[in-house]
C-alpha cells in the first residue's frame with residue numbers, strides 16, 4: 001500500500017521521505033513507544049523546493 005505523500009507546509013510541494021529515525025520522546029502526545037525499537041519511529045521528510053525538513057510519526 002503506497003504511503004501518502006507529505007506536503008510541505010511552507011511551499012506546498014511534495015516532500016521526499018528522506019529517512020526514518022527512532023524517537024524516544026513521548027512527551028508530545030499519546031504515542032506508544034514501539035516494543036521492538038524501544039521508541040517511536042519518525043519519518044524525516046525533506047522538501048525539494050525550499051529545503052524544509054519535517055518529521056512525523058511513521059505508520
Ligand SMILES: [Zn+2]
Nearest residue numbers: 008011047050
Ligand atoms: Zn517546501
